[in-house]
Amino acid sequence: MKEFNLEAAKAGAKVQTRDGRPARIVCYDMKGQRQPILVLITERGEEFKSEHSLDGRYYIKSRDDRSDLFMAPIKKTGWINIYPDGTTGRTHTTQNKALEYAGSDRIDCIDHIDTIKIEWEE
Numbered sequence: 481m482k483e484f485n486l487e488a489a490k491a492g493a494k495v496q497t498r499d500g501r502p503a504r505i506v507c508y509d510m511k512g513q514r515q516p517i518l519v520l521i522t523e524r525g526e527e528f529k530s531e532h533s534l535d536g537r538y539y540i541k542s543r544d545d546r547s548d549l550f551m552a553p554i555k556k557t558g559w560i561n562i563y564p565d566g567t568t569g570r571t572h573t574t575q576n577k578a579l580e581y582a583g584s585d586r587i588d589c590i591d592h593i594d595t596i597k598i599e600w601e602e
Contacts, residue, residue, distance in 0.1 A: 481551070482551040483551070484548070484549040484551060486534055488551060489551070494551070495552055496552040497548065497549065497550070501521050501547075503520070503549055504522070505519050506520060513531060514533070517532040517534065532547075532549055536548055555599065556599065557598070558573060558598050558599075559571070559572045559573075559575045559597055560572070560598060561595055562586065562587045562596060563586060564585060564587060569581070569583070572595075578595040579595060582595070
């Protein structure tokens with residue numbers, strides 16, 4: 481999991497709790513609070529309010545908690561070509577790009593599919 485990044489969260493990047501629950505930040509500057517980030521955490525279809533420090537911690541002291549904030553993973557998709565020596569070359573952003581840059585020795589894969597779609601999280 482990626483550590484909580486206040487600037488990325490302010491710019492609209494999604495956040496979640498340490499244990500993977502979706503979290504929606506309502507404000508970053510709650511007045512008069514040691515934990516100025518007001519968050520709504522979704523659990524079993526309902527939202528519960530929670531207060532966090534500027535570094536995303538639920539508890540100000542160093543104790544880890546399941547409600548600590550982290551950056552939500554970003555799902556990515558790409559296409560690759562596979563070659564006889566086991567290499568794949570680079571990952572392309574579209575299937576057409578993968579086809580455009582494919583070497584003549586590319587292996588036709590399952591049912592003669594020209595490229596392989598891959599998905600991962602960052």
